[in-house]
Amino acid sequence: MRIVKLQKEKLFPFLDAISENTDLWAPVKKNGDKHIFEEVEDFSQIDLNYTRTILPPRKILLPPSINIFKAKKEGYEEDFSHVSKKILFGVHTCDIHGLLIMDRFYSYVYDDPYYSKARENVLILGHSCWPDENCLCMSTNTHVVEEGYDLFFTALEDFYIVWIGSSRGDDLIRLRSQLFDETITPKDIQSFIQWREERDQAFQTKIDFSAMPDLMELKYNDSLWEKLGNACLACGSCSNVCPTCNCYNVLDKPALGEDFSEIRRCWDACTLENYSEVAGGENFRENRANRLKLWYTHKLQAFISKYGKPACVGCGRCIVTCPVDINVKTVAKALDGEKVDSFWNRFYQEVRK
């Protein structure tokens, strides 16, 4: 792999060069302590010292609602207006793994052109991070990346080690090769090793995900699902923020006063009530417990059986988002034997305060 070095003060000149003809998206601070990926023109708005954005970067590839066809009587026109050239800067390893899962999913058996065209047009520039108490990527083995990025910036004292992951990434470097240093010194390597050790020790939560498929099977009929189902608000927030959720609904919206219909694809969530309802009213997952079970089967069991790793990338978004504390951490712990009541009761204590 080609690896180069960039002094931190040279980052903005580099971003300036690469964003000349392409929109640059990066993490920006919002509402005090929250972050979102946003298109930036003023680089000083970029906050690389973030833990997680509210929504995962898949929102940039497939936004919450896109039109896929303009449908007229004479025929359907494909609508790819959500596709544009973008550079996504500051993506953490968990989110890169999330995109890798999306890549695999959207090309499985049938290629989805609405995803793949968007993906081809986005360059991923990763950035190293520091875990908080909700980061689980060490447990999901997504705290490191070998692929899925064009460039990856590991931030050390006053410089970045820049890993070049693709030919297109290399092209970016060559736009301003004079900014980069081709030599990585033994001292640089030493500081990388030290950074990595300290980062790995900073993880506060460890979950054994390899045990989850068996536990999901064994506890399929366990009362814990009823308890979780009773607490769940069926709001779908966990799906909206998850980097590996992909479900969508399709709507045919006749345009008012026009002679065409917009065929629209919108994010959906399997925890929502009518998710599995078919025409005629038969609902295959009427109760919330069954819908939660599907969500966690997908994340903790199905993917592990199929691909050898969970469909959870440990980003911690469900942990900070779920209003009633149902998330990968609490469910995994509950499956592992910790009493579900503990967080269920804690929730009520919080509410009574």
Next chain:
Amino acid sequence: MDKKELNQTNPFLPEPGRIVRLYPLTDDVRFFQVRIADMDKALSFRYRAGQFAMVSILGAGEAPFSISSTPSRPGLLEFCIRHVGTVTNALFRLKENDLVGLRGPYGNGFPVEKMKGKDILIVMGGLGAAPLRSVLLYCLDNRDQFGRVILLHGAKRPAEMIFREEFFDLKKRDDLECYLAVDEDDTGKWNDNVGVVTTLFPMIKGIDPKNTYSMVCGPPIMYKFVLKELVKLDIPKDQILMTLERRMKCGVGKCGHCAIDYIYTCLDGPVFTYWDVIHMRELI
């Protein structure tokens, strides 16, 4: 997977199809015969018995429907459609010569290659006849490739039995054992069996279970009782096949709605074995 679908560059783009024949099967079920408007595509369109297609109407939406015609009679696609929701509501307003959108064929279909040389036992209830008519006609069109062919069909009332005339005609054939029943006869003119579909089982004699493939489709309540009978007959669990219904928005394994456990009904189904059902719990 053998991919011969329409519109390979964009699997979501519907192909125009023209309704060439349309008539009621019952009060709320209609028979739609559709030809792909592009003649070349109409003639080269291939599918398997048990596969489904996505049918769409501009302004109303899209839904999955079993293909009721047999691949052994190419050129036309047939659907039996019950009036239950938004899309079917719009379909019921269409007339002959109107256009619909078609995508597909999708799903695994029945393993007809494996069924060659075997006895075939088809059990259908109500609208379950829609997908099973495809495989039934396929077996009859290739009659020399199969052993016995037995058909059990149950409907609530005589007026609700879809393909009544077609099935009564089949009763005249001597290379097919055809038993029909209605739960109740409100006409006084029904000369055949009265009772639920399981009451037809004692009429079939001398089943060679290891050599039999059984196919079942019907309302959810029917499976429990029919499966019990089939297991009693000693038919191996992986030779009992059923085709299932789920909500679908894409047909190509992307929208997620038909997920069961780690599989997608649209890619890995809609045909499943009884063993799949036991193994995956949520199937029926």
